[in-house]
Amino acid sequence: MAKQVKIKEIAALAGVSAGTVDRILHGRGNVSAAKRAAVEEVLARVGYKFNLHTSAVSLKHGYRIIITTPQADEGEYWGSIIGGIQKALEEYSDIRIEPDWCPYDQFDAASCQEVFAAVPEQSPDGVIIGPTFEQETLRLCRELDRRNIPYVFVDADIPDANPVAVFAADQEACGRLLGHLVLPILREKGKLAVFGIKRKGPGQASSSASRGKGLDAFLQDNGLQDRTLSGSITLPAGPESEKEAAAFFKSHPEVRAVAVLNSRGHLIADILRRQGIDHIPVISFDLTRGNIRCLGDGSISVLLCQRPELQGFSALKSLISYLLYRNRDVRHVLPIDILVKENLPYYREVIEF
Amino acid sequence: MAKQVKIKEIAALAGVSAGTVDRILHGRGNVSAAKRAAVEEVLARVGYKFNLHTSAVSLKHGYRIIITTPQADEGEYWGSIIGGIQKALEEYSDIRIEPDWCPYDQFDAASCQEVFAAVPEQSPDGVIIGPTFEQETLRLCRELDRRNIPYVFVDADIPDANPVAVFAADQEACGRLLGHLVLPILREKGKLAVFGIKRKGPGQASSSASRGKGLDAFLQDNGLQDRTLSGSITLPAGPESEKEAAAFFKSHPEVRAVAVLNSRGHLIADILRRQGIDHIPVISFDLTRGNIRCLGDGSISVLLCQRPELQGFSALKSLISYLLYRNRDVRHVLPIDILVKENLPYYREVIEF
DNA sequence: CGTAACTTTGTGCACGAACACAAAATTTTT
DNA sequence: AAAAATTTTGTGTTCGTGCACAAAGTTACG
Numbered sequence: 001m002a003k004q005v006k007i008k009e010i011a012a013l014a015g016v017s018a019g020t021v022d023r024i025l026h027g028r029g030n031v032s033a034a035k036r037a038a039v040e041e042v043l044a045r046v047g048y049k050f051n052l053h054t055s056a057v058s059l060k061h062g063y064r065i066i067i068t069t070p071q072a073d074e075g076e077y078w079g080s081i082i083g084g085i086q087k088a089l090e091e092y093s094d095i096r097i098e099p100d101w102c103p104y105d106q107f108d109a110a111s112c113q114e115v116f117a118a119v120p121e122q123s124p125d126g127v128i129i130g131p132t133f134e135q136e137t138l139r140l141c142r143e144l145d146r147r148n149i150p151y152v153f154v155d156a157d158i159p160d161a162n163p164v165a166v167f168a169a170d171q172e173a174c175g176r177l178l179g180h181l182v183l184p185i186l187r188e189k190g191k192l193a194v195f196g197i198k199r200k201g202p203g204q205a206s207s208s209a210s211r212g213k214g215l216d217a218f219l220q221d222n223g224l225q226d227r228t229l230s231g232s233i234t235l236p237a238g239p240e241s242e243k244e245a246a247a248f249f250k251s252h253p254e255v256r257a258v259a260v261l262n263s264r265g266h267l268i269a270d271i272l273r274r275q276g277i278d279h280i281p282v283i284s285f286d287l288t289r290g291n292i293r294c295l296g297d298g299s300i301s302v303l304l305c306q307r308p309e310l311q312g313f314s315a316l317k318s319l320i321s322y323l324l325y326r327n328r329d330v331r332h333v334l335p336i337d338i339l340v341k342e343n344l345p346y347y348r349e350v351i352e353f
Numbered sequence: 354m355a356k357q358v359k360i361k362e363i364a365a366l367a368g369v370s371a372g373t374v375d376r377i378l379h380g381r382g383n384v385s386a387a388k389r390a391a392v393e394e395v396l397a398r399v400g401y402k403f404n405l406h407t408s409a410v411s412l413k414h415g416y417r418i419i420i421t422t423p424q425a426d427e428g429e430y431w432g433s434i435i436g437g438i439q440k441a442l443e444e445y446s447d448i449r450i451e452p453d454w455c456p457y458d459q460f461d462a463a464s465c466q467e468v469f470a471a472v473p474e475q476s477p478d479g480v481i482i483g484p485t486f487e488q489e490t491l492r493l494c495r496e497l498d499r500r501n502i503p504y505v506f507v508d509a510d511i512p513d514a515n516p517v518a519v520f521a522a523d524q525e526a527c528g529r530l531l532g533h534l535v536l537p538i539l540r541e542k543g544k545l546a547v548f549g550i551k552r553k554g555p556g557q558a559s560s561s562a563s564r565g566k567g568l569d570a571f572l573q574d575n576g577l578q579d580r581t582l583s584g585s586i587t588l589p590a591g592p593e594s595e596k597e598a599a600a601f602f603k604s605h606p607e608v609r610a611v612a613v614l615n616s617r618g619h620l621i622a623d624i625l626r627r628q629g630i631d632h633i634p635v636i637s638f639d640l641t642r643g644n645i646r647c648l649g650d651g652s653i654s655v656l657l658c659q660r661p662e663l664q665g666f667s668a669l670k671s672l673i674s675y676l677l678y679r680n681r682d683v684r685h686v687l688p689i690d691i692l693v694k695e696n697l698p699y700y701r702e703v704i705e706f
Numbered sequence: 707c708g709t710a711a712c713t714t715t716g717t718g719c720a721c722g723a724a725c726a727c728a729a730a731a732t733t734t735t736t
Numbered sequence: 737a738a739a740a741a742t743t744t745t746g747t748g749t750t751c752g753t754g755c756a757c758a759a760a761g762t763t764a765c766g
């Protein structure tokens with residue numbers, strides 16, 4: 001345990017006052033080159049480390065943070081991300097943070113554009129972005145860059161943006177992992193029905209598209225290309241989609257497994273159960289309420305999850321760290337958890353720090 | 354965001370001074386019944402919540418904490434637990450904590466007894482215990498209880514002890530999960546070779562024994578009892594063990610999968626590879642250096658892991674929380690992660706908060 | 707050269723909780 | 737009933753950091 005050096009000691013070592021050190025640490029300017037050099041030399045030498053918590057005590061003003069993600073419902077994927085953010089808000093409740101939630105419709109680019117346009121106008125101190133539409137997000141980021149407002153991505157990364165931090169899983173790796181899991185089944189014979197690939201529309205960054213890409217690549221590597229069948233159902237789920245699915249499985253008896261590349265595996269699983277088809281394993285994504293139920297009753301056999309609470313928690317933590325100390329936190333790739341019936345219960349009580 | 358109530362406000366509401374509130378919150382005594390009642394009424398009403406970090410600023414003395422676990426080597430299971438504790442020490446470096454590491458030999462009850470006997474003698478402020486020997490641990494706990502020294506368990510729970518918190522995975526569930534994973538293979542035909550069950554010696558709480566129990570129960574539930582074969586090799590691994598294993602697999606060609614119930618799966622995997630046997634999947638436990646290598650090169654197909662860093666991290670955090678605020682943190686059952694080649698890389702960069 | 711305007715630097719108080727110590731209230735002893 | 741001892745209560749200082757403000761130093765300009 002190296003003894004922590006305090007600001008006063010640094011000031012003494014550099015022959016300046018604590019105020020000057022403070023100005024340098026926070027980039028408040030108005031410091032002569034000579035003293036800056038002296039202090040920075042000492043700083044580098046002793047390896048000064050801020051303490052997030054003690055600073056917070058004396059922090060006068062609060063921070064206004066905008067969180068803009070797709071509409072988040074409890075028990076759904078985005079709801080978990082928001083949950084993680086709220087946990088972090090609680091943990092760091094000594095820092096006065098005023099969160100402002102700005103949800104947009106993830107299926108409507110116009111809604112996204114509208115919401116995003118309003119974000120910089122409020123000139124917040126920081127933004128957490130759950131990106132869905134690449135172009136719209138990029139436009140927002142440009143504007144935030146221009147105004148020097150820091151932002152963090154959750155769930156997905158957007159190329160050419162300059163976020164303070166990113167917390168997301170590798171979606172292509174998710175696809176490869178899915179491939180790995182169905183490999184023993186496909187090796188024998190039969191086909192894999194793949195649901196939920198969104199055609200990557202103009203400027204839309206779809207995680208299910210990336211998953212599909214990873215899956216295809218994996219199957220190709222294992223000489224199992226052209227062993228997939230693309231299925232789809234109409235949303236919202238109703239008698240219509242039920243009929244579609246029934247027809248699909250009737251006309252494709254060679255299907256030995258089903259992959260649902262988004263979090264709507266429970267819809268397919270329910271349809272399959274109602275159709276009396278219970279021998280085809282279903283793999284899907286995310287620990288949502290519906291999927292939890294299906295994993296528990298066996299109608300979904302595997303869920304791949306990407307720690308949404310952790311994403312949200314870390315995102316806010318990173319943003320705070322930047323606001324206080326200008327720490328950039330690079331890109332973090334979160335683990336992909338494999339959940340089956342036997343280990344499901346222990347993922348419910350998620351412990352964050 | 355409910356506004357946080359401060360001690361001064363509580364004092365004002367109850368018509369006393371801040372000092373009195375402080376005395377009640379910390380149980381320092383010397384408070385009249387009348388004022389105590391008044392303050393506690395207010396306390397309950399406004400739901401005062403300590404803030405770990407702000408208190409730490411003004412904390413005068415440090416805490417001496419003993420960490421006693423099996424000998425921990427980096428890259429091994431117990432090393433990860435210690436790593437988590439160190440991370441927490443860093444995160445809470447504003448609280449002056451003096452850790453004292455007291456490792457014992459996990460294969461030698463006498464060593465454990467000796468080390469444990471010395472622990473209470475040092476009258477530490479708190480203890481983190483990695484229990485292996487049930488009787489020895491229980492004796493230590495009794496003594497700590499008598500002296501009012503709080504303790505936390507990592508890795509395993511011990512019945513009849515009164516820890517402030519427990520962070521461990523459900524080992525029987527691990528066994529059931531393992532059963533679930535080999536089920537498709539066993540369903541067809543063949544047998545499962547099980548390595549690493551320690552006969553539960555007198556007073557020894559062995560996690561591999563619990564895993565074996567869970568595995569047997571699961572197989573029984575699925576009508577696959579008597580489909581396991583018990584194997585063993587001499588430790589430390591050498592030419593001797595190599596010969597044993599070779600003989601074992603030669604005489605049991607019906608083996609279709611191998612389960613290693615402790616973290617030494619890499620030993621078996623290496624032997625199998627050297628023997629030219631590469632069609633039998635190996636499942637083992639824990640993200641150790643050797644196992645990481647084997648999972649990467651495919652000689653181990655699945656690893657089950659129980660978040661050792663998180664255990665260590667949480668353990669210290671809980672202990673701090675108790676020392677400062679007398680918060681008990683009950684029992685936490687951590688998730689069991691399923692790792693295969695495709696999601697392995699993302700578990701290396703573990704993010705704790 | 708003198709003064710205004712600006713830049714640089716230091717000082718001091720605030721934050722919220724812990725704890726030492728002094729003051730006040732109560733109980734015990736003489 | 738007064739003095740002493742003890743318990744109860746309040747006040748003030750401390751921790752490390754942020755930030756406002758004042759003091760000192762520097763530059764600009766008539």
